[in-house]
Amino acid sequence: MAAATPVVELKQITKRFPGIVANDSISIQLQKGEIHALLGENGAGKSTLMNILFGLYQPDEGHVEVNGQTVAIDTPNKAIELGIGMVHQHFKLVQSFTVTENIILGMEPSKGGIQIDYKTATKKVKEISDQYGFHIDPNAKIEDISVGMQQRVEILKTLYRGANILIFDEPTAVLTPQEISELIEIMRKLVAEGKSIILITHKLKEIMSVSDTVTIIRRGKVVDTVKTSETSPLVLAEKMVGRNVSFKVDKKPAEPGETVIEVKDVSLKNKEGISLLNEMSFNVRRGEIVGVAGVDGNGQTQIIEALSGLRKIDSGSIKLSGKEIANHTPRQISESGVGHIPEDRHKHGLVLDFSVSENMVLESYYKKPYTQRGFLNFRAINELATRLVKSFDVRTPSIQTKARSLSGGNQQKAIIAREINKNPDFLIAAQPTRGLDVGAIEFVQTQLIQQRDQGKAVLLVSFELDEILNVSDRIIVVYEGKVIGEVRPEETNDQELGLMMAGSRQGGIANE
Amino acid sequence: MNKFLKWFASDSFIVSLAAIVMGLLLGAIVMMIGGYNPITAYGALLSKVFGDWYGFGEALREMTPLVLTGLAVAFAFRAGMFNIGAEGQVLMGMTGASLVGIKITGLPALIHAPLAIIAGALFGGLWAALAGYIKAKRGVNEVITTIMLNWTALFLCNYIVRTFLLVPGNQRSVDIQPSASISIEWLSQMMGNARVHWGILLALLASTFFYYFLWKTKQGFELRAVGSNPEAARYAGINVNKNIVKAMFISGVFAGLAGAFETLGVFHYQSVYASLPGYGFNGIAVALLGMTHPFGVLAGAGLFGTLTYGSAGMSFEAGVPPEIIQIVIGSIIFFIAAQGIVRFILKPVYKRKKEKVL
C-alpha cells in the first residue's frame, strides 16, 4: 500500500491559535479506496485539521498534496474542485426544499441559463442514490425525512459535486443504532467504488468495524498511525487519552434496598390523541441502576418528563418513597429528592450564557445560603462552584467563565456536579454520555455507580446498548410507551436486547 | 473600580464609541453634501445643550423619558422578550398619573405626588403585564400583542381624557392639582424656567434598581435564566410563565413612570394625541444603543437626548433641517446595530484579543 501515491497527503501541518497550537506538525496519508479514521478526544485538533483540508483555515506551516501535487486550498470551493467533499456533523440543508433542490443548491443546472432543469437534476440524483443504495426519494422534502436520510442527502450532495475524497465529521453522533449500521454499509460501498474516506470520530466501535487505518491525535500531535486490523479498542483508547482505560466498568454487585420510585400504569397522550405512554410500570430501588433500553421515540422522553414534573400524565401514579409526586411542579419534585441529568445539556441542562457558578446554583439559587433576604449571596455561590468544579474536575478557566465556552464533557460534568450535589434519592440520567469522549464517558459512568453505591436509586436512559449493558444492574425494555420486558445484563446480550427493542417479546425473560 | 475600568476597555464599549464617531462622521458628510457646515452644526448642537443652564435642564428633561423607556425595553429584552409596547405603556402611565393628579384633591403634595406616580407606574405595568399574560397563557408573541396594545392604549387614553378630564373646546386635559406636580420650582427658576423635575432623579434610581434587581437578587436570577434559556429554566424548576408576566410588568412600570413624569413634571396636563407620540419607539433605539445594560441605557439616553434636543439648536443656528438630525441619529444606531461593519473598519487599529479555538 505504501507504494501507491496517496490521494491526499497532509505534510507537517501546523496551525496555531492565540495561546494554543491546534495542530502541531501533523502528517497524514490517505490512500485510494481506504477508510482512514481520525481518532481523538474533543479538542484534540481533528476538526481544525479537516477545516484546513476543506479550505476553511490556512495552515501556518506545512502543505497539502492531492494526487501527489502540492495544492493551496484557500476556499471550500477550491476543495470541491479538487474532489474533496465534507459531510458536516450539523447538516446544512434547507428544510422546506426537496432533496434534489438541496443537492443542486449553488450549482443549479439550467436550461438556456434561466430555467432550472429539475428533470435532469432529479435523474442524476436518482442515479447516484441507486448506485450506492441510498434509497432516497429525490422529491421528498427535507423536513419530512429522518435524520439518517438527511445525512444521506449531505453525502449525495458531495457526490453530486464529484467528490472522490469524503470527510465525515462525527457522522454517527446523531444517528440511531440502525441508522449507524446502514451508514457503515454505505461507507463500505463508497470505498468499493473507489472513493476514499476520512472519518472523524471518537467512537472506537465504529472505527474497529469500518476503518482500514487509524491515526490517533492527542493535543494537536499525531500519536500514532496504525492498521485497524493490527490493533484493539483498548490500545486505541489508551493512545487517545494517554493513560490506561478500562471498558469494563468496575462495579460491585448491586445490593438493592427498598423501592424509591414506583411508576404504576402511567399513561399519557399527546394533543393529537396519540398514546405516548401506555400504562407504563416499573420501579427503581435504592442501590441499583435501572437501565432503560429502547429505540428512540418509544416513550423514554415522556417518562423522564413525567418523572421530573415537566409533563402532566393522564392517569397512573408515580410514587417517590411512597409519596405521590405525579403532576407536581418540577420544583416540588426536585425538592422532594429527584435529580435529573437532562438529555439535551445545551437546551435543558444549562443556561449557556450564564457563568459556571450561576449554572451550579440553577436549581438551588433561591435557598439559603445562596439567597439571603432576596439578594444573591455571591460568596456562598462562588464557594459552592469552586468546590464542585474541583471535586468533579470541571476544566474551566474560572468559575465566572460562561458555560457556553466549556467543552461538551466539562459541561456535562458541571451538570452532574450540580445534580449530585443536591444529594437526591432518585437520579435520572438521560443519555448522560452522548457526544462525550472516552475519558469523559468513564468519568460519568463512574459517578453514576458511585451514586448507586451510596444508596441512591438511578434510572439510566441511553441509546448506547453497551452503556446499558455495562452500567445497569437491571434493564427494562420499552416499546411503544410500555415496558415489554425486563432482563439482567449478565443474562443477555446486545442481539437479544436489540430484538426486544424492536418489539419482539420472545427473547424477553420477563419476570414480572 | 477595577470592574468599572474593565467595562470601559471592553469590546462592546469601544465598538459603541466607534459607532458613535462613525455616525457623527457620516452625519457630517450628509450635512456637507446638503451644503451645511457640520462643525457649525455640531457646535450649535452642543451649545444648545451645554451652552446655558436652561438648555442643560431641558436636555435632562428630554433624556428622562428616554432613560425610562430604554430601561423598559432593555428589561424585557433581558428576560427574553421584545417589548414594542413601551409606547402604549407610557400613555397609560400618563393617564394613570393624570387621573390621580387631577381627580384627587385635598392631599398634601408629599402624598399626592407619589400617589400619582405610583398610579402611573401601575397603569403602565399592568398594561404590559397584559401582553405578558397573553404570552404566558396562550403563547401569543409579545411583539404582536404589544404593538396592538399601543393603539388600544392610544384610543383608550384619548377616550379617558376626552370623557373625564377635558378642557371644554380643547384637545387636552385640565391641569393637574399643584399638589401632584413633581416640578422642582426653585431649581427650575435657577435654570431659566427649564422644566426640571424629580423624575430625572428617579430615572437614575430606576436604572440602579434595574442593575441590582437583575444581577443581585433571586428574582433577577430567575428572570435572566428565563430570558437566556426558558427551557433550561423550566427544567430547573423555575416557573417560566410567572416570570414572563413579572418581567413584562416591571418593564411596563418603567415605561409607565416615563409617562407619569411627563404629565406630572413637564406638561402638567395630558393631551389628546392624534397619533402615537413616539416615546416607546425611541426607547427601543436607546436600549439598543445601551446594549440593554442599565448603565448603557443611561449613556444611550444621554446621547439620544443630546442629539434630539440639541437638534433644535442645529436647525436654529446652522439652518440644518431636522431630517438631517434624524440621519445622524439613524446612522449611529445603524453602526451600533451593524457591529460587523464597525469591527471591520476597526480591524487595522484593534486586533481582537483572542480568537476562539475550534
Place this chain on the structure above:
Amino acid sequence: MKKAVKLSLFMLLAFSLVLAACGNNNSNTAATGGDSAEGGAKSDIKVAMVTDTGGVNDKSFNQTAWEALQELQKEQGVEVKYLQSKSEAEYETNLNQFVKDGYNLTWGIGFALEKALGDIAKQNPDSNFAIIDAAVDAPNVESVLFSENEGAFLVGVVAGKMTKTNKIGFVGGMDSPTIKKFEVGFKAGIEAVNPNAQFNSVYASGFDKPDEGKSAAATLYNEGADIVFQAAGGTGTGVFNEALDRKSQGQEVWVIGVDKDQSIEFGTDVTLTSMIKRVDVAIKTVSQQVIDGTFKGGTITTLGLKDDGVGIADTSSVNVPQEVLDEVKSYSEKIVSGEVKVPTVTQ
C-alpha cells in the same frame, strides 16, 4: 487588555478634541446661521414661528403660515425663521429659543401650542407672541381665531346645489372642536339650500394619515356620495387620491378642499371648490403691527367672512356655475350682515 485601554483612551481623546473644535468654531460662526433678508427693504425686525408636530410641510396651516412669513420677508425685509416641533415637549423650548434670541414676535401655530405659549408668555412678559386657532389670555399675546363655520357654510351651499346623487360626505382629520366647526357649518350650508340631501361624516385618527383619508373617502363614495368636503390636513391627500382614482375610471366625484385653494395641487378635475382660511392674512396683519410698532397684544380676534378671514377659492368658477356662485355670494352677504347665523356646535 492594555491595548484596549489605550485605544479607548485614544478614542475618547479624539472624540473630545473633535467636540472641542466644534465648540470653539461655534462661537465664531453661530451668528451667521439662519435666513437673513435678501433684497427688498432692510429691517431689523425679526419674526418667527413654531410649528406644531405636523411640521412645516403639512399642506395646512403650518405651511400657509410659513409661506406668509416668507412673503413678508420679501416685501418688508424682515428676518423670519421657523422651528419645527418634533414632539409636544418641544413647544416650550422652541418658543424659548426665539425669545432668547430676541425675536420681536413669535408665532405659535395651532391650538396645540396654547398651554406652552401661555406659559412662556407669562415667563417672558417683555416678549411678544401671537397664536393661531387658540385663545391665550395674556397681555403680550395676540390670539387669532377663525370662523371656519362661516366658510364651511359657503362650500356647503355649493355642495347642496351641485350634488347629483343627493348624498354629501365630510372627512375630518380628528374629532376635535375645531374640526367639528367645519362639519357643523358645512351641514348648515347644505341644509339651507337642499334640505333633502343626505349627509354623512367620517373622522380619521389624525392629520397625517392619508391612508385613512383614502378609505374614509372610499366609504363615503361607495355609499353614493358624489361630493366630499375634507378638513383633515395631510389626511385629506388621501381623499383627493381616492377621488382621482375614481375619476379616472369615469365616476363623477368631487372633493371640496380646505385651508387653501387645493385645486392648485390636485387639479380642477376633482376639486370642486376650496374653503379658504386666510391664515396668511392673519400672520401678515399681526406681524405688520409689530413692524409698524402698533402691536398691542392681549386681544383675541376672530376672523370671519366680513374680515375676509375665510371664504371660497377664486378658482371655484371653473367647476361651479355662475348661478350657484351668485347664491354663495348672497349667503355670504347675509352672514356678514347677521341675517343668517351659522352655528358652531351641533344643535
